Each structure stands twice: as structure tokens, then as C-alpha cells.
Amino acid sequence: MKLKLRHIPLLVLGLYATSSSAMEPFVVKDIRVEGIQRTEAGTVFNYLPVKVGETIDDQRAAQAIKALYGTGFFKDVRLEQEGGVLVVTVQERPAIAQIEFTGNKAFPSDKMKEGLKQIGLSEGMIFDRSMLDKAEQEIKRQYLSQGKYGATVKAVVNPLERNRVAVRFDIEEGAVSKIRSINIVGNQVFEDSDLLEQFTLTTPNWMSWWTKDDQYSKQRLTADLEALRSFYMNQGYLEFNVESTQVSITPDKRDIYITVNISEGEKYTVTDVKMAGEMLVPEDELRTLITLQPGEIFNREKLTSSSKAIGDRLGNDGYAFANVNAVPEVDKEKHTVAFTFFVDPGRRVYVRRINLTGNTRTRDEVLRREMRQLESGWYAADKINRSKQRLERLNYFEEVNIETPAVPGTADQVDVNLDVTEKSTGSVMFGAGLSSSEGVVFGVTVNQANFLGTGNRVSAQVNTGKVNTTYSLSYTDPYFTPDGVSRGFDLYRKDVDSSSLDVGSYSTASYGAGVRFGIPLNERDTFSMGLTLDYTSIDLESDSPDRYKDYCDSTSGCDNTTLRLDSGWTHDTRDNILFPNKGVLQKLSGEVGLPGLDQEYYKINYQHTWYKDVTKNVTLMLNGELGYGASYGSQDFPFFKSFYAGGVNSVRGYETSAIGPRDIDSSTGDDFAVGGTKRVVANAELFFPVPFIKDSKQFRLSAFLDAGSVWGQSGGTNIEGNCDGASDCLRYSTGVGVSWYSPFGPIKLVLAKPLNEQEGDKTEVLQFQLGSQF
Structure with missing residues (x-):
């Protein structure tokens, strides 16, 4: 016998009506609630659609019972009449007193309780048995996401006093299911190894405990199949298709086998590329954005990027909803394809x-x-x-x-x-760093990059190292003027102790105050200018080199006051400051000791760094640096302003500041680097990700080739292998390095080998830095 849907509402109302026992209409003089244990009587009165003084009949009684059932608090509701009193008798649903888990190791109990709360099951809530199946499925789903396909979950409900229940989930996690084989059937052009490289899923390897890439996931397999499709499409196989995919698991739920059946099809060549539609931008300009050209092998990536580039170009002119479709004309006999880019700019907005x-x-x-x-x-x-x-x-x-x-x-x-x-922009950081040149570096920095929400930066810093000790206080207003001219003030003290470096022994104590301005020239270029009053006291020891003593004798002494003018130009198109993949960084800077005070000199530095993403995960970096300094008037060039090269940030494999002319201390007989007034450094570096760590934004490996020279100062003539000219002082090195942007600060570790080491050169095979000093 079939029940028509239109009869269901009548049956529901009939069910409620039976609970009210075909009540005769009467005027309610009072209402009494019976059977409640936890629920307040006021709660029942609030949901009851009948008030004292109103007339109740069968229809209103059914509405009242429906309303009380709808609260979810009760599993039985009855209405009765005693004289003029409406008696509401209820039987409450039990409350969940506690939720427990047994056998769970992969997930903490508190985390599992939070997950169940999201689906409506938690301690203190009304118990609904229908939620148990949903809870079991949710817990099992969590274990399936970890590859534990043999996990079982069973809910047990135990009644407690005062109409409460305890819910316990008995869990058997089982072993993690591993992918034992990924088999690709139907490939003839490419080897299995080439195709499996496109997959993130793989069979167990020595890093699987960390990457979990040997655990099956339907979503990851779908993504891998799309990556496989893109690989073939980018090689010209327009008709490539995944025919079927089979995923099987052994009866013990431990091993998973994946089979992918594919059809490669033929390789297609592009014969023609045309454009059609409404050309609001000159067609010649749009054609330059199309990277797929006639005569080339079909490449879906180029096709997609061309459509996007045209759409973006139209978007720059206000056509936010431009639609660009590349429609193919396929010749299956000749295995060629022609494309027409249909351009629909839409309405300008x-x-x-x-x-x-x-x-x-x-x-x-x-x-x-x-x-x-x-x-x-x-x-x-x-x-x-x-x-x-x-x-x-x-x-x-x-x-x-x-x-x-x-x-x-x-x-x-x-x-x-x-x-x-x-995010928090204020910080008080106490830290330590380690450098092969500076030794242990201790520091404390109080920094507020967004002071009181104004965007102004306030910073106080103390850094102490074996060579450099710095105390500074700075304030920067990035929008001193509405058009983006910045202004900043600086106070500092900087102490330098060179005794641990491969240079002559000296120490300086510098105090200064300055004001600086930054002027944006356009979105990528900035011009800066600053004026600093600096007082530097030079402390020489009895064993300090004679050339340092001669400098103090030839100038106003070892105490110098300088009014320094700094200026610079920066051009920055890098896509990322920490780990760039493409773009250019150019810096031209100069400092001049203005005439009239103790130091009259100038220094010019130029740096050009170029980044190019060779592939998605591999980046080539080329860097070149030039430096030139000299004095003017009757002053000598300050020896503590000399250029140096060598170390983890210039020519790796050589000690810090060790490249260039050298001299001998007459009192100790030790030789040391004297630096120079001219400097050139060149670096070529190939960056790539750490194996088995995919899409990491913290780690990067590199292989590099460095070259650099410092000259312009005369060295001692009795030092074997000494150099005076640019070519004589030129040194090369090669090696590998790793960079890690750790929670403790950036870490750089380098393993380098000098390529043209000369007699007397100071070299280092292993160099490193930890902290913000590099």
C-alpha cells in the first residue's frame, strides 16, 4: 500500500493530537509542568504557545506539543486537563555528562572533542542518538585522512543518574596504509620515472615519515592526475586522456596499489594563431602577449598564460570582466592545431x-x-x-x-x-647570533613598526659582537609628506675592534646623529639623502701598524669630526625580499665627508643583482658590486673606511676581509690585510629547494661561483705572493650553501673551496652565520 505525500502532514498532526487526548476546549486558569528535572519551568512556559486566560482546543494543543517537541529537550510530551488547569507532562531527553575516548593515539582527546563539538556533540548538550553515527563517521574520516584505512570506531552509551549519559568511543587505529605501487599503463613516449616525478604521492622513502607522501588521499591523487595531464599537454599531446584509475587495498588494510591507465595520443604542432572579437587595445600590442607561436609544439601552459595576459591587459584599462577564450581548430589527420583568441572585453567599469x-x-x-x-x-x-x-x-x-x-x-x-x-608589529627581542667572523653576537631590540597605528617606525637596538658593537635609536615617518617622502632621525654609537680580523689592530668609537629623507621617484625607484654629524675616536695600540699611526700624524690626530652627506638610489623589482625568484635590485650609494672638518673623503658603491626563475623551483642569481673611494684636498683617505672582500657575504672560502694587498707589522712581524680604495665583487648563484621538502618558504640550497678583488693600497714588498693591482688581487671560489629562515633568525651555512689560492692567503672551508648580521 502506497502512502501519498499529501497525507503526511495530517498524520503528524494526528500524532500530536493523540498526545493531547482529544481535549475539549476550555479556558486555561493555570498551567502546571510535571516531569522536569534539569529544565526550568520558565523555559517550558517560554516555548508553550498557550497562556493563562486563553482558550485551548485540539488544534492549539497540537501546536503546543509540536512547539515543545521542537525544542529538542523532550522525548515525550502530554497535555491533560484538571479542572481549569492545563497539566504539561514531559519526559526529558538525557544530557551528555561526559565524552571519553579509548585507543586514540594519533589524535589527542581534547582535539577530538573540539571536532565533535563542531557537529553538535559535546558535554552538557542534550543527547541525540542520531548524532552517534555522524560522530563515528567524522572520527573515522579523520583517521582515513592519515592513511589509517583499518581504523574502527564504536560508540558506547552508558546511562547515569539524574537522567544523564556517558558516551565512550572505542577506537582501534590500526596501522597506516602505505602506497606500495603506482603503476602507469599506456605510456610509450615517456618513461615511468619521468611521469612519476609529476606525482606528489609516492611509495615509501626515507623522508616519508616527515612528508607523508606515501599515504593515499583521493584529493592528492586527483591533483597528481591533473599535473600529469599538464605535463603531456605542455609537451604537445593535445589528445592525452586518463582512461581510468584503480585504487585497491589489501584485505589487511595495510597496502594500497594505484593503477593509472592513460592514452597519450599524438603530438600536435601549432599552425596558426589568430585574434577575433572587439579589439579595444591595439591588436599588435595584444599579440606581443601571446607566447604560443605558429610552428611551435602545442603547449597548454603558454596558451593559458597568453589568455590570462590579454585579460590582465584589458583589466588595466578598466575592463574588469574581460573574457578571452582560445578556440582550437584541430586537424587530427595532420596532427596540427590552430587557435583563435576571441576577445570579449565586456563593459568598462x-x-x-x-x-x-x-x-x-x-x-x-x-x-x-x-x-x-x-x-x-x-x-x-x-x-x-x-x-x-x-x-x-x-x-x-x-x-x-x-x-x-x-x-x-x-x-x-x-x-x-x-x-x-x-599581526603584532611591536616586539622586544633578546637574542644571540653566531658568525664565523663576529663570533657570538648578543643583542636586544625594542621595535615598533606601526607605532600607535600610524605606520611610523620606532626602534632601539643594542648588538654586541667580537668586532662590532652598536647602540642605536631611530624614528621613521614613511609619509612625512602626503606624496610619500619619508623622514627619519638616528642616534647611534658604534664600536669596532679589529683585533680578531685579518687586518691591522685598531679600535674605533663612533658617535653620531643624523636626519635622512627618502623620496619615491616611482613605484620601483627611491632616492635617499641624509646628513650625519659623526665623531670618531681611533685607539691604536703599540703593535698597531705604522700606516695607521702615520694617518693620525698626517691629519688632525686620532679624534675626527665629520659632517657626512649620504645619498643613494634604489631600484627594486624583486617579487620577494626574503627569497626572490625574479626581479632586479640596483643600488647606487655614496657618502662624502664635507669639507671644513677633519675628514675629507668620498666613497661610491654600486650593486646590481638580477634574479631569474629558470624553472618553478630553481632561481638563478647574478650579482655585481663596484666600490671606489678617495680623499680630496690634503687629507689622507681614512684607513677605517677602506674596502675589504672575503667572507660569507662577498667571496666565500676566504676569511672575512682577507682578500687584497697585505702588509707586515714591523713590531710583531705578523702580516695583515690593508684593504683598498677600489673593490669589485661578482657572484653567480643557483638556488633550488631542499630535496623532499616541497614548496618550503624557509629553506633553500644553492651552488655558487664567487670572484672578487680589492686594490688601491700599496702592500708590503717583502710578502711572498702579495698583490697590488686588480688582476693580481683577484680571487675565485666555488661551493654550496644552505639558507634557513629559522625562528631564531636567518641562518646561512656555506661549504666553499678557493679556486686560485695564493701563498699567504687566509682561507676557510666552512663558514656560517646565525642571526640578523647578514
Whole structure:
């Protein structure tokens, strides 16, 4: 017998009506609640849709019972009449007094309780037996995500006094299921090893305990199959297809076998690339954005990036919803394909409003002044992307998210919704570092990068090392003027003790105060200028080199006052400051001791660093540095301003400051580096990820080739192998290194070998630094 759906509401009302026992209508003079143990009577009165003085009949009684059932507090509700009193008799559902777990090792009990609370099962809540199956499935799902396919979960309910229950989940975790084999069937062009390199899933290896890449996941397998498809498509196999995938598990739930059946198809060549549609940007300009050219092997990555580049270019002119589709014309007999890029720019839109959320401490103006997209201006995708980059580089926020929804009811307006997640920008750090040149470095830094939410930076720093000891106090206003000119003030004291370096023995104590300005020339270029009054006291020992003593005799003595002018230009297009993958960094800086005081000299430095992402995970870095210094007037060039090379940050494999001319101390007979007024350094370095650690943003390996020379000072003539000219002093080295941005600060470890070591050179095979000194 079939029950029609329209009869169900009648049956439900009939069920409620039976609980009210076909009540005769009467006026309620009072209401009495019976059977409650934990629930307050006021709670029942609140949900009961009948009040004293009202008339109740069968229909209202059914409504009252339905309302009380709907609370979920009761498993039985009855209404009765005693004279003019409405008697509400209830039977409460039990409450969950406690939830326990047995046999769980992979997940802590408190974490599992938090997970069950998300699905509505927790201590103190009303017990609902229907939730047990859901809870069991949720717990089992968590174990499946860890590859434990043999895990079993059973819920046990024990009644307690006062209408309560205890829920216990008995868990048998079982062993972790491992992928024992990934078999690819149907490949003829590429070897299995080449295809398996595209997979993140793999069979057990020595790093699987850390990466968990030998544990099956349906989501990861789907991603791997898409990566395999992209690999073939980028090699020209337009018709590649995954025919089927089989995943089997052994009866003991320990071993998993994956079989992927593929069809490679033929390799296709591109015969023609055309454009069609509405060309609001000159076609010649759009064609330069297409990287897939006729005569090339088909490459899906190039095709996708070309469509995106055209869409982004249209987005820069306000066409936020431009649609670019590359439609293929396939010739299966000749195995060729032609593409037509259909361009639909859509309607040009402008930004109505920029909405800010999440900045509870940071003032709105701090965010708005970094925005390159303006309200009431045409939408520009490049300006919005640049705005996000500038906000991220502030380092005030953990996350910066920008959305551009269309304004409801309009066809030509969007809003820019900017949501940030703030992080702590103030810190008091006590730390220590270790360097092969500085030794142990102790430091304390009090820093507030976003002082009172204004975006101004205040910093006090103390760093003590074997060579350099610095005390400084600085304040920077990055927007001293509305157009982005920054102004900063600095107070410092810096002590240098060279006794542990391969240079002549001396020490200096410098005190100074200065003011500096930064002037943005455009989005990537900045010009800086500063003026500093510096007092430097030079302390020479009896065994200090004669050339140092001669310097003090030829000038006003070992105490010098300098009014120093600093200026510089910086061009920075790097995509990341910590671990760049592409972009250029150029720096031109100079300092001049202005005439009229004790030191009259100038120094010029130029650095050009170029990054190129050779592949997704491999980056090539080329760096070149030039330095030149001289004195003017009758003053000698200050020896403590000389250039040096060698060490972990210039030419690795040689001791810090060891490259260049050398001299002999007449009193001790020891030779030392004298530095120079000219310096050149060149580095070529290939960065790549640490094996078995994929997509790490903290580790990076490198192989490098360094070269550098310092000259311009005359060395001692009786030192074997000494050098005076640029070519004579040129040194090469090669090696490998690892960088780790650790919680304790950046760590750099280098293993280097000099390639043209000369007699008397000071070399180091292993060099390292820990802390912010590099």
C-alpha cells in the first residue's frame, strides 16, 4: 500500500493530537509542568504557545506539543486537563555528562572533542542518538585522512543518574596504509620515472615519515592526475586522456596499489594563431602577449598564460570582466592545431568605493595611502595588484585579501573590498647570533613598526659582537609628506675592534646623529639623502701598524669630526625580499665627508643583482658590486673606511676581509690585510629547494661561483705572493650553501673551496652565520 505525500502532514498532526487526548476546549486558569528535572519551568512556559486566560482546543494543543517537541529537550510530551488547569507532562531527553575516548593515539582527546563539538556533540548538550553515527563517521574520516584505512570506531552509551549519559568511543587505529605501487599503463613516449616525478604521492622513502607522501588521499591523487595531464599537454599531446584509475587495498588494510591507465595520443604542432572579437587595445600590442607561436609544439601552459595576459591587459584599462577564450581548430589527420583568441572585453567599469575591514589597530589612512587604485577611478588590475604588494611589504598584516564584487543594480561599477588580518608589529627581542667572523653576537631590540597605528617606525637596538658593537635609536615617518617622502632621525654609537680580523689592530668609537629623507621617484625607484654629524675616536695600540699611526700624524690626530652627506638610489623589482625568484635590485650609494672638518673623503658603491626563475623551483642569481673611494684636498683617505672582500657575504672560502694587498707589522712581524680604495665583487648563484621538502618558504640550497678583488693600497714588498693591482688581487671560489629562515633568525651555512689560492692567503672551508648580521 502506497502512502501519498499529501497525507503526511495530517498524520503528524494526528500524532500530536493523540498526545493531547482529544481535549475539549476550555479556558486555561493555570498551567502546571510535571516531569522536569534539569529544565526550568520558565523555559517550558517560554516555548508553550498557550497562556493563562486563553482558550485551548485540539488544534492549539497540537501546536503546543509540536512547539515543545521542537525544542529538542523532550522525548515525550502530554497535555491533560484538571479542572481549569492545563497539566504539561514531559519526559526529558538525557544530557551528555561526559565524552571519553579509548585507543586514540594519533589524535589527542581534547582535539577530538573540539571536532565533535563542531557537529553538535559535546558535554552538557542534550543527547541525540542520531548524532552517534555522524560522530563515528567524522572520527573515522579523520583517521582515513592519515592513511589509517583499518581504523574502527564504536560508540558506547552508558546511562547515569539524574537522567544523564556517558558516551565512550572505542577506537582501534590500526596501522597506516602505505602506497606500495603506482603503476602507469599506456605510456610509450615517456618513461615511468619521468611521469612519476609529476606525482606528489609516492611509495615509501626515507623522508616519508616527515612528508607523508606515501599515504593515499583521493584529493592528492586527483591533483597528481591533473599535473600529469599538464605535463603531456605542455609537451604537445593535445589528445592525452586518463582512461581510468584503480585504487585497491589489501584485505589487511595495510597496502594500497594505484593503477593509472592513460592514452597519450599524438603530438600536435601549432599552425596558426589568430585574434577575433572587439579589439579595444591595439591588436599588435595584444599579440606581443601571446607566447604560443605558429610552428611551435602545442603547449597548454603558454596558451593559458597568453589568455590570462590579454585579460590582465584589458583589466588595466578598466575592463574588469574581460573574457578571452582560445578556440582550437584541430586537424587530427595532420596532427596540427590552430587557435583563435576571441576577445570579449565586456563593459568598462570604475571603482565606486574602497571598503576596509580587519584593521582594528592600524588607522585607515595607513592602508589607503598604499592603495594605487583610487575611488571613482577606472578599474585597473595592475594598480590593485600593486596595492596588495605594497600592503604586504608593510609587514603589518598576516594576510591581505582583496575582492572586487560588482555593485548590485549596476553594470559599470565595482567595489574594492580590502580585508586584512593584523599581526603584532611591536616586539622586544633578546637574542644571540653566531658568525664565523663576529663570533657570538648578543643583542636586544625594542621595535615598533606601526607605532600607535600610524605606520611610523620606532626602534632601539643594542648588538654586541667580537668586532662590532652598536647602540642605536631611530624614528621613521614613511609619509612625512602626503606624496610619500619619508623622514627619519638616528642616534647611534658604534664600536669596532679589529683585533680578531685579518687586518691591522685598531679600535674605533663612533658617535653620531643624523636626519635622512627618502623620496619615491616611482613605484620601483627611491632616492635617499641624509646628513650625519659623526665623531670618531681611533685607539691604536703599540703593535698597531705604522700606516695607521702615520694617518693620525698626517691629519688632525686620532679624534675626527665629520659632517657626512649620504645619498643613494634604489631600484627594486624583486617579487620577494626574503627569497626572490625574479626581479632586479640596483643600488647606487655614496657618502662624502664635507669639507671644513677633519675628514675629507668620498666613497661610491654600486650593486646590481638580477634574479631569474629558470624553472618553478630553481632561481638563478647574478650579482655585481663596484666600490671606489678617495680623499680630496690634503687629507689622507681614512684607513677605517677602506674596502675589504672575503667572507660569507662577498667571496666565500676566504676569511672575512682577507682578500687584497697585505702588509707586515714591523713590531710583531705578523702580516695583515690593508684593504683598498677600489673593490669589485661578482657572484653567480643557483638556488633550488631542499630535496623532499616541497614548496618550503624557509629553506633553500644553492651552488655558487664567487670572484672578487680589492686594490688601491700599496702592500708590503717583502710578502711572498702579495698583490697590488686588480688582476693580481683577484680571487675565485666555488661551493654550496644552505639558507634557513629559522625562528631564531636567518641562518646561512656555506661549504666553499678557493679556486686560485695564493701563498699567504687566509682561507676557510666552512663558514656560517646565525642571526640578523647578514
